Amino acid sequence: MYMITEQKPFEEILQSLQGATSVYLVGCGTCPAACRTGGKPEVLAIKEALLGAGLTVPGWMIIPTACDELAEQAIVAQGEPIAEADCLLVLACGLGVQNVARYSDKQVRPGLNTLFFGQRDEDGRFVELCLQCGECVLGRTAGICPRTACAKELVNGPCGGYHNGKCEVDPERPCAWMRIYDRLAAHGQADQLVTTLTIKDYRKASHPRRTVVVAQ
Amino acid sequence: MGKLMERLTAAQFAVTAEIGPPKGVNLEETLRMADLLGPLVDAVNVTDQQSAVMRVGSLATCRLLVERGIEPVFQLTCRDRNRIALQSDLLSAAVLGVENVLCLTGDYVTLGDHPQAKPVFDLDSVSLLHAASELTLGRDLAGKTLTGAPAYFLGATVSPGAEPLEPQIQKMEMKVKAGARFFQTQAVYDTERFARFIRDTHHLGVPIMAGIVLLKSAGMARFMNSNVAGVNVPEPLIAEMDGAKSKRQKSVEIAARLINELGDICQGVHIMPIGWEQLVPDVLVAAGLREAVPT
Numbered sequence: 265m266y267m268i269t270e271q272k273p274f275e276e277i278l279q280s281l282q283g284a285t286s287v288y289l290v291g292c293g294t295c296p297a298a299c300r301t302g303g304k305p306e307v308l309a310i311k312e313a314l315l316g317a318g319l320t321v322p323g324w325m326i327i328p329t330a331c332d333e334l335a336e337q338a339i340v341a342q343g344e345p346i347a348e349a350d351c352l353l354v355l356a357c358g359l360g361v362q363n364v365a366r367y368s369d370k371q372v373r374p375g376l377n378t379l380f381f382g383q384r385d386e387d388g389r390f391v392e393l394c395l396q397c398g399e400c401v402l403g404r405t406a407g408i409c410p411r412t413a414c415a416k417e418l419v420n421g422p423c424g425g426y427h428n429g430k431c432e433v434d435p436e437r438p439c440a441w442m443r444i445y446d447r448l449a450a451h452g453q454a455d456q457l458v459t460t461l462t463i464k465d466y467r468k469a470s471h472p473r474r475t476v477v478v479a480q
Numbered sequence: 481m482g483k484l485m486e487r488l489t490a491a492q493f494a495v496t497a498e499i500g501p502p503k504g505v506n507l508e509e510t511l512r513m514a515d516l517l518g519p520l521v522d523a524v525n526v527t528d529q530q531s532a533v534m535r536v537g538s539l540a541t542c543r544l545l546v547e548r549g550i551e552p553v554f555q556l557t558c559r560d561r562n563r564i565a566l567q568s569d570l571l572s573a574a575v576l577g578v579e580n581v582l583c584l585t586g587d588y589v590t591l592g593d594h595p596q597a598k599p600v601f602d603l604d605s606v607s608l609l610h611a612a613s614e615l616t617l618g619r620d621l622a623g624k625t626l627t628g629a630p631a632y633f634l635g636a637t638v639s640p641g642a643e644p645l646e647p648q649i650q651k652m653e654m655k656v657k658a659g660a661r662f663f664q665t666q667a668v669y670d671t672e673r674f675a676r677f678i679r680d681t682h683h684l685g686v687p688i689m690a691g692i693v694l695l696k697s698a699g700m701a702r703f704m705n706s707n708v709a710g711v712n713v714p715e716p717l718i719a720e721m722d723g724a725k726s727k728r729q730k731s732v733e734i735a736a737r738l739i740n741e742l743g744d745i746c747q748g749v750h751i752m753p754i755g756w757e758q759l760v761p762d763v764l765v766a767a768g769l770r771e772a773v774p775t
Contacts, residue, residue, distance in 0.1 A: 461607065463610075
């Protein structure tokens with residue numbers, strides 16, 4: 265599982281740094297490294313670009329996992345160069361950026377856009393598999409999530425827009441319900457594609473979600 | 481009871497045609513089309529921001545038709561409204577004298593002219609039909625009691641040319657269970673395939689109106705074949721269109737022929753003229769459904 269990110273256009277990053285002359289760079293060694301958006305090579309490339317734009321970079325680091333308590337330790341350890349900077353540019357996902365903001369009193373700027381939480385497919389592309397709806401239907405849909413894989417998040421069967429097994433919204437994208445249908449058919453259950461009415465409950469996904477894990 | 485419901489529930493052949501409200505508040509042309517089609521058909525469908533392009537609302541236009549003595553079919557999609565707005569619009573429709581409602585999921589936002597918009601899809605075609613049926617029973621989707629229950633004649637859509645067809649039929653069954661009492665289909669050109677579809681859905685016992693989209697050219701036919709899901713214009717029809725001197729005349733001829741062939745095996749036709757509204761009277765006369773008006 266990875267949190268999938270993309271780098272913001274450099275122009276946008278530069279604009280967000282307006283007013284700063286000195287920028288400390290933070291990368292993350294986990295998902296952004298895998299996505300090649302905020303690992304060491306990317307952080308060094310951004311460093312060169314910032315220097316080229318006339319900014320100074322008093323230091324940089326790659327936190328092994330920017331979204332957990334390692335961020336606090338790393339920020340403390342880098343206290344001196346961070347103190348020299350006007351702000352921190354963080355090449356991490358939304359969790360990582362917010363975690364850095366939590367442990368540092370410096371202003372924080374995100375260098376990435378967080379896209380989705382996903383997995384690599386056979387072709388090495390990252391794909392979204394779960395949108396955390398809070399009411400899992402996978403038991404009825406042959407283990408394929410229609411809310412994630414269908415553009416319209418349909419839960420009561422396909423629309424009329426499938427064409428050669430693909431989605432009319434994007435001809436590159438397989439129709440979620442055709443994938444479900446094919447898997448059910450392989451189990452001799454093609455007639456079970458949609459049998460009961462499902463009405464979504466968005467209370468389960470009302471932001472921000474919190475949960476309490478009771479300590480044993 | 482409206483004319484459409486009366487005819488379809490009495491197992492009589494029914495004809496509907498579609499108009500689309502404009503982008504902007506000048507409704508002159510739209511109402512001219514409604515006045516042209518209204519007297520020839522049992523009801524006029526008004527699209528709900530078709531292809532996800534922002535326009536005047538379907539409900540407001542439906543009310544204007546009611547005021548002109550034309551029976552409308554209010555097309556309602558789940559793309560732009562959550563269940564609160566959908567149910568409210570359904571109640572508003574009843575208050576405004578609009579009884580026929582075609583419940584659709586709706587085209588996806590990125591196909592339209594505001595691709596940045598939030599796609600809603602809180603409900604879908606099936607759960608929308610269910611919500612509308614609940615309203616007629618005097619309660620809303622949350623189970624709350626209504627002061628005065630509305631009455632609707634609820635319709636839905638199906639794509640008879642979809643491949644595979646079985647998922648469409650299973651969804652159709654869900655729509656019937658949720659309250660759909662008639663179906664209007666995606667454009668049909670392949671009559672053999674449509675005949676199979678009619679056989680496979682006979683058990684549902686629900687009237688089906690075949691979708692007729694006026695062909696404008698061979699190019700349009702080829703475009704639909706490769707880009708519109710569930711539409712298959714057979715090669716001989718394309719060749720016929722290609723070789724025609726007058727495309728308009730050929731379009732009328734083909735539509736009338738389709739209406740006759742399809743009309744024999746289903747309970748009505750739904751005509752989508754897409755800009756060639758003025759040809760609809762000729763189509764209906766050529767199909768023998770209406771008498772020619774002496775000029």
